[in-house]
Amino acid sequence: MIIAPSLLASKYDRFGQEVARAERARADWLHVDIMDGHFVPNLSFGPGVVKRLRSRTRLRLDVHLMCLRPEILLEPFQQAGADHLTVHLELGERVGGLLWKIRSLGLKVGLAINPPTDVRNVLPFLDQIDLLNVMTVNPGFGGQAFIHEMLPKIQQAAAWRREKQLAYRIEVDGGINFDTAVECARAGADTFVSGTCLFGSRQMTRAVATMRRLAAKAAKGGAGGRGSRA
Numbered sequence: 001m002i003i004a005p006s007l008l009a010s011k012y013d014r015f016g017q018e019v020a021r022a023e024r025a026r027a028d029w030l031h032v033d034i035m036d037g038h039f040v041p042n043l044s045f046g047p048g049v050v051k052r053l054r055s056r057t058r059l060r061l062d063v064h065l066m067c068l069r070p071e072i073l074l075e076p077f078q079q080a081g082a083d084h085l086t087v088h089l090e091l092g093e094r095v096g097g098l099l100w101k102i103r104s105l106g107l108k109v110g111l112a113i114n115p116p117t118d119v120r121n122v123l124p125f126l127d128q129i130d131l132l133n134v135m136t137v138n139p140g141f142g143g144q145a146f147i148h149e150m151l152p153k154i155q156q157a158a159a160w161r162r163e164k165q166l167a168y169r170i171e172v173d174g175g176i177n178f179d180t181a182v183e184c185a186r187a188g189a190d191t192f193v194s195g196t197c198l199f200g201s202r203q204m205t206r207a208v209a210t211m212r213r214l215a216a217k218a219a220k221g222g223a224g225g226r227g228s229r230a
């Protein structure tokens, strides 16, 4: 199980200390939400912030581009030290080229799908990705409530992974706390982005360990458990 605290819920006057806190808490990755004010109605960070984070941490930087024109951002984020770049399925016919470009930059390839989008639209891309981000809130803001109707999408993504013998991670993003992490793990998720619950916790080490333990236990008993990884 991968636990990825989301920087969006950290204290913005001290990114260095916050990323150190996540690392000390034994998080696996740091999730970094990039919002452009067009694809989503909010703004967040740019490559400059990622570059500073890179100099402060060995955590993998899982960069989620909620951006209308990721074409102009892939190289700057690679240069800044991102490890993964995720683009959105909703960009339509540009998706294939974007995934190829991320791969050619030597980075892990992520694809995200918004709540209203039909999960079958990911099918043409499944053999090209390392990570499928199933959004469990509408993107743009932290602290929103988990959308339970996304659980069948996770189950479907896990079923395709088994059937096609692929190895992409199934990441859930939005409204993930201890309860919803368990539901997602049962459905087949193995990678948990969590902002408010983890950065908002006074004891982040305990929170990260608890989420990892509960998710692992749920995966063993869940429908998606057989194919999921540690």
Ligand code: DX5
Pocket (backbone or CB within 6 Å): 006, 007, 008, 009, 031, 033, 064, 137, 138, 139, 140, 141, 142, 143, 144, 173, 174, 175, 176, 193, 194, 195, 196, 197
């Ligand atoms: C939402 C972002 C999420 C966000 C999750 O647009 O993609 O990564 O940080 O935050 P919480 O865990 O607070 O819902």
Ligand code: ZN
Pocket (backbone or CB within 6 Å): 006, 031, 032, 033, 064, 173, 193
């Ligand atoms: Zn995100």
